[in-house]
Amino acid sequence: AQKVTQAQTEISVVEKEDVTLDCVYETRDTTYYLFWYKQPPSGELVFLIRRNSFDEQNEISGRYSWNFQKSTSSFNFTITASQVVDSAVYFCALGLINFNKFYFGSGTKLNVKP
Amino acid sequence: GAVVSQHPSWVICKSGTSVKIECRSLDFQATTMFWYRQFPKQSLMLMATSNEGSKATYEQGVEKDKFLINHASLTLSTLTVTSAHPEDSSFYICSARDQGVTDTQYFGPGTRLTVL
Numbered sequence: 001a002q003k004v005t006q007a008q009t010e011i012s013v014v015e016k017e018d019v020t021l022d023c024v025y026e027t028r029d030t031t032y033y034l035f036w037y038k039q040p041p042s043g044e045l046v047f048l049i050r051r052n053s054f055d056e057q058n059e060i061s062g063r064y065s066w067n068f069q070k071s072t073s074s075f076n077f078t079i080t081a082s083q084v085v086d087s088a089v090y091f092c093a094l095g096l097i098n099f100n101k102f103y104f105g106s107g108t109k110l111n112v113k114p
Numbered sequence: 115g116a117v118v119s120q121h122p123s124w125v126i127c128k129s130g131t132s133v134k135i136e137c138r139s140l141d142f143q144a145t146t147m148f149w150y151r152q153f154p155k156q157s158l159m160l161m162a163t164s165n166e167g168s169k170a171t172y173e174q175g176v177e178k179d180k181f182l183i184n185h186a187s188l189t190l191s192t193l194t195v196t197s198a199h200p201e202d203s204s205f206y207i208c209s210a211r212d213q214g215v216t217d218t219q220y221f222g223p224g225t226r227l228t229v230l
Contacts, residue, residue, distance in 0.1 A: 042223075043207075043226070045207065102160065102209075105157065106156070107156075
């Protein structure tokens with residue numbers, strides 16, 4: 001069975017703090033994709049990153065970085081020097097290779113206070 | 115990235131009426147589109163997978179006759195909520211699979227349905 005767990009329901013930080021959003025997944029498939037999406041109050045899902053299961057290289061994009069650890073089935077997302085505009089709900093998702101289904105975590109609401 | 119649009123962005127209707135929501139992939143062809151439902155402060159729940167030219171595949175617990183899906187072209191899928199009731203009020207989001215280089219799902223902006 002497939003499952004994505006985002007244990008942090010809500011996180012509040014002060015602007016310029018670093019924050020890490022946790023994501024743990026379960027799957028028996030050997031090849032899969034992992035995603036992070038941002039959902040601001042407007043509701044639209046914004047694609048942030050996709051990772052293939054065979055590529056464990058960490059990635060950095062500006063203030064965003066992702067740590068993929070296959071050994072612990074985790075795909076954590078770190079925002080460095082957070083800004084108020086980062087306030088949103090962030091979803092981690094697992095996609096099976098044939099893409100017939102996406103499995104979303106429950107989301108983590110990030111509040112960045114000025 | 116690829117662009118997916120939804121229309122309308124919000125709709126208010128009376129109980130018992132039917133509502134059609136369109137999902138379009140604007141700059142790529144999508145043989146597969148997906149429909150999700152999101153209740154307030156909850157995650158996205160997959161309702162059905164829409165395949166161009168064939169019947170949609172519904173998730174367990176989703177009523178096929180209630181939520182009619184049509185995927186008549188490679189750029190358009192429609193979701194019709196038939197005989198809507200207040201409990202159908204929700205945020206409906208579609209996504210389209212771009213099987214090009216990225217092979218990624220791109221999401222539409224969502225449609226907020228309120229049934230009075």
